[in-house]
Amino acid sequence: MQIGLVGLPFSGKTTLFQTMTRTHLDEATLARQQTNVAMVKIPDARVDKLAEFFNPKKTVYTSIEFVDVVGLKKGDHSSTQFTGAFLGSVKTNDALMHVVRAFDDPLYPHPEGSIDPSRDVAILETEFLLSDLAMIENRIEKLRKQVQKQQDDKLKRELVILEQFQQTLEAEKPLRTLEMDPRDTALIKGYQFLTLKPVLVVLNLEDGAMADRDRLVAELQEQYGENGIAVDAFFGKIEMELAQMEDEDAAEFMKDYGIEESALTRIIRAAYEMLGLISFLTFGEDECRAWTIRRNLHAHEAAGAIHTDLMNRFIRAEVVHFEDFVTHGSIQACKDAGQWRLEGKEYIVQDGDMLTIRHG
Ligand SMILES: Nc1nc2c(ncn2[C@@H]2O[C@H](COP(=O)(O)OP(=O)(O)OP(=O)(O)O)[C@@H](O)[C@H]2O)c(=O)[nH]1
Ligand SMILES: [Mg+2]
Incomplete structure (x- = not known):
């Protein structure tokens, strides 16, 4: 299971990556602008409880792989900057976390010139939609010719699905809003359509916005919920510091700031739900373990x-x-x-x- 972190330049992708993976990337690594990848253990209190009970030789949690996707160039902001390499890299992710900036910092100017989360969500969504549409138009043209030449039920079905997809996208709706038969899903899996991927928008709020958090999340959720997008928030700057502290210091720090649960725990769980995943458990004196499966x-x-x-x-x-x-x-x-x-x-x-x- 792989989740890609996407978003405009300076939105806080690498900050969220470091928070969730509890890694610290030094200046030299950051300057290289490379894709960062890490496995993150899914915290699960049930596994801890089983381990307490059975005292096993081994305790194993499940994990998800996070990818900090690079590809959008710094300072460039016209839509043409969504390079093929960026879109190609996003294609292979099972789901996306779209980091959207809601903090202001003159040191890191917003590439669009102002702070506007709703607009920023739309920028990436539109780009993904156009990329899917281009691929579909291309494929439909070829399929129509093929279907005329050979009687193939699978190809015919594929054409029907893609034509429906085309209509949906032309109505500016992402493909994830469609109800689909699992057999059809299997048929078009190879295309790795971008707007079919589950998306969790993660608002990166500034420290002072603590009291407004729920309202800001609800506003975006209201707007994008019908597009099948879930919304959560985190406080990039302080939560990254938090993730790099020893557990005891972190607990103290959270109390001071009135944070009940770290982004690490909360957002990872939200991602898990978004992907339609559940865990079952196995237990014994050798091993207590959580396993990830689809619902x-x-x-x-x-x-x-x-x-x-x-x-x-x-x-x-x-x-x-x-x-x-x-x-x-x-x-x-x-x-x-x-x-x-x-x-x-x-x-x-x-x-x-x-x-x-x-x-x-
Ligand atoms: N004030 C403030 N600064 C933040 C916050 N989150 C991130 N930053 C800073 O903003 C800068 C950009 O954050 P990154 O996490 O590198 O953003 P990014 O999306 O990975 O950026 P690129 O990889 O360059 O596209 C960094 O210097 C962060 O320290 C925040 O919540 N508040
Ligand atoms: Mg980055």
């Missing part, structure tokens, strides 16, 4: 996330929900209380399920 997977598919053998030789899943486990205190107590179940391969795995896979 609505069957038990045998979830088993496949652990190992393909477990999917192929799946018999049944023993299931206890984490909340029930905490309530009753042990697997045996869950059994006694009727909270332990044996499920077949069609069972839809829920977030927080503790699974033991029986296999042949």
Whole structure:
């Protein structure tokens, strides 16, 4: 799972990257203007709790890869500056975090000359939309010729989908607003359309805007919600400092500033939800671990996330929900209380399920 950080120059992408990955990039690295990549462990209090209980040899969290995408040139702000390399790099990301600047700082002039988050969201969205549209127009032309020559149901279906996409984009709607049949999704997956990717807009607010945070987020959400965009916010400058402190100092600092939860925890969780992901848990004296899967997977598919053998030789899943486990205190107590179940391969795995896979 890979999330790309995108946004206009000086919006705070690298700041957010350093906050979430808890890394510190030195001046020389920053000056190189390279793409930064890091895996981020998904904090999960349930895994901690299981580890406390089972005292395993190994505790494993799931992780997401974050990419600080470069490609928009400094000081350039006409739309032509969205280079092919930038768009190409964004294509391979599973989802996007769009960092939008809401802080003012004369040292780093905003490339558009003023602070206007709503406008900035639109700039990138429009650029992505035009890129998808160009690709679709190109492809439709070729497909029409092909379909005339050969009777191929798949190609015909593809043409129908792309024509629908074209209409949507021409109405200035991103593709993620369309309801789609999973079979159609599979058919057009190879195109990696930009406006089909889930987007979380992250407003980069200045320290003084603490009290306005919820209002500013709600305003943008109101405006862009119907385009399938989620909105969150962070305080770039102070939260980056926070991420680089020892835990104790950070706790003190957060109290002083009235921050309840660090951006690290909150935004990572928002990203997780945006991607439609859930976690199930495995446990024992060897290992307690969280696994990431898409929502609505069957038990045998979830088993496949652990190992393909477990999917192929799946018999049944023993299931206890984490909340029930905490309530009753042990697997045996869950059994006694009727909270332990044996499920077949069609069972839809829920977030927080503790699974033991029986296999042949
Ligand atoms: N005052 C203030 N400065 C910030 C804030 N967030 C980031 N900055 C500063 O703004 C400058 C640009 O931030 P970056 O994180 O490098 O922005 P970027 O989007 O990665 O920029 P490019 O990679 O050059 O496109 C840095 O010097 C940051 O320290 C903030 O919330 N408040
Ligand atoms: Mg940067």
